Amino acid sequence: MSERRRDHPTPGRGTGTGRPRPQNSGEHPGTANYPSDEPGYRRARRDSPTPSANRYLPPLHEDHDDGRGTDPSQRRIDAEAAHRITVTRAAALRSREMGSRMYGLVHRAATADGADKSGLTALTWPVVANFAVDAAMAVALANTLFFAAASAESKSKVALYLLITIAPFAVIAPLIGPALDRLQHGRRVALAASFGLRTVLALVLIMNYDSATGSYPSWVLYPCALGMMVLSKSFSVLRSAVTPRVMPPTIDLVRVNSRLTMFGLLGGTIVGGGIAAGVEYAMTNLFRQPGAVYVIIAMSVAGAWLAMQIPRWVEVTAGEVPATLSYHDHSGQPRRMHEPLRGATSALRQPLGRNIITSLWGNCTIKAMVGFLFLYPAFVAKSHDATGWEQLAMLGLIGAAAGIGNFAGNFTAARLKLGRPSALVVRCTIAVSAAALVAAVAGTLVVVAVAALITSGASAIAKASLDASLQDDLPEESRASAFGRSESVLQLAWVLGGAVGVLVYTELWVGFTAITALLIPLLAQTIVSFRGDSLIPGFGGNRPVMVEQEPVDHTVSSVVTGK
Structure with a gap:
């Protein structure tokens, strides 16, 4: 027995050839599998949902009993009282039971x-x-x-x-x-x-x-x-x-x-x-x-x-590093950015990579169409000589189409693998731009409703793809800043589309012609960025897929590089 112990020591316990068990794997007794840190600062590209590296959360303990078990004596009393229940009490009990089930369903989904x-x-x-x-x-x-x-x-x-x-x-x-x-x-x-x-x-x-x-x-x-x-x-x-x-x-x-x-x-x-x-x-x-x-x-x-x-x-x-939309090529300059600079409040920043910029341009294109559809149909409905019910039916048709598309898009996005999110965003942007063009040519309410359906569904899928790019291509310390910056840009694109809906003439073909004229340049920038180029210097896809952190300004850059 002693010979076998000497030949085959237990891993992680003795000295000799046994190697200690790694402590950063996130495996803690009684807790969820929670990685404490990432190797490097890049995650592998996702093929399926994987545990996150959210270092800000405390250890997650095992589920505990919430004390809501059913008392057997109470069940027996309820069974005996069931024979004496009136119709009113039966209806009240049934309503309470349905409410409890609904609450339980929502609670389970939320937790x-x-x-x-x-x-x-x-x-x-x-x-x-x-x-x-x-x-x-x-x-x-x-x-x-x-x-x-x-x-x-x-x-x-x-x-x-x-x-x-x-x-x-x-x-x-x-x-x-x-x-x-x-x-x-x-x-x-x-x-x-x-x-x-x-x-x-x-x-x-x-x-x-x-x-x-x-x-x-x-x-x-x-x-x-x-x-x-x-x-x-x-x-x-x-x-x-x-x-x-x-x-x-x-x-x-x-x-x-x-x-x-x-x-x-x-x-x-x-x-x-x-x-x-x-x-x-x-x-x-x-x-x-x-x-x-x-x-x-x-x-x-x-x-x-x-x-x-x-x-x-x-x-x-x-430890947060702010994200930035712009990019300056410093590939020819040596960097030593392992430490923050003294005297600088925010020494480094994280430029967004090519896939993220492509996804962001595509989502801005779609958001402009969403903002247009939010305001323009109301102006069209009121400007025509129609009764209140006709106006309500017009807006209801477009609103229902947008709602169905939104649900379908979110349902689909939650089940997609999103292996190449930027390519999926490009396809969604092309679909929305084509829908706007068809609505401009047709100029009918039914085609507009179909365009709203396509736009809302594509918007949900494209936003999920942007989220996937932000998670995959950025280090953890820059994700919160990148999400805030990207959301600000998307809201600005929504405002731009809404402005077109307010200013343009209230005739369907005229309005959709105007929004199509806005979408086409944005679509071109999306496609050019996807191919690694840009129509706007510093804000396109002429950058690496994963960009290294860079100094905030030229003064800091000269200190870091020693020039």
Whole structure:
């Protein structure tokens, strides 16, 4: 026995030839398989979902009993009481049972894959609240904002509408991403503030509501509508920066973002929008009050509280390297960037690689079409001599097509392997541009609805592909910054498409001809970037697929290179 022990020592215990067990494999008794660090700073390209290297999460412990087991004595009492239940009690018990089952279904979906331990569940509910606030705002301001501007006869009023509601956001959006990089320990507070400020704006609207005419003064309506739009977009950018910090170890960012979008659409847009519409109808007819605005207040207060329940580890910013869209070729210069420079607050930055830039250009093209479809059909519906039901049917057809496409796109994206995400984005961009061109030629409502279906589905798939590129081609310390920057650019593209929808003439073929003229150059830049070139210097695909970190400016570059 002793001879065998000497010849075959137990690995990791004795000295001699036994080698110690590695401690960085993420295998801890009683915890999930949670890698503590990555070898190098690049992940292998994903063929299937793999455990993440999210170093910001604490160890995830095993599931524990939540104490919700069923007492056998209670089951026996319920069985004996079942014989004495009346019809009313039976209906009440049935409703409670259905409600419990529905709650259990939602709870299991929200906490699946360890989302309750990583913090993803805590982020899910503010996302749902944000979707609900957006839906309630659309209900509250539908007749007083979009349709009122659409029916204006003079071009000056339409231009004023564009100036107040869209143009300022085009200036604010590029500032959100860089501001996030400087936001050190206030991301949860910033998320809560985006809800709190919307609560204040909703209170301002209520205090200035004219019950006799059912409208608001223009000097109150437009600034409040602008503020709510900017705060909603800011929440989206902030959420994109927080999401990588709460990613469970067993799924990737594509699945995480698809899950958040599905919860937002189902719980926020559909359920929250339905509640807002019902309250608006009841309070308008009974009390002559803007019911949907009260729903905005309730949802915003709830969203602010839920945002503060997100785990504290999303605040950790140590070791982050900001991402940048531009790229300067320093391939001929030697680098020694293993240490940050003294006296520099942000010595390095991470340029985005070719696949990410290609995916970003393609998503911007699709987002411009999404913004156009969000505003332009409302203007077309109101400008024509049609009854209210005909206008509702026109918008309902396009909205239903967009909703079906969004669900189908998210469902498909969650099940795709996404082996070559940039190539998939190029195909989606071509499909959307072709749909816009066909709608411009046909100029019929049915073709426009098909274009909305294709656009919303392609938008979901292209966004998932962009998420895959960001996760695969960037080091972990730059992903949060890259998600924030990319979301800011996408929101700016949405504003650009919406501006076309506001300014262009309200005839279907004219409008879609205008948006097609915008999409074609963006499509060309996407294809050229995919092939490794660029139409815009410094912002195209003439860069490596995976770019090394570089100094922030030329002064730092000269110190690093010694020149």
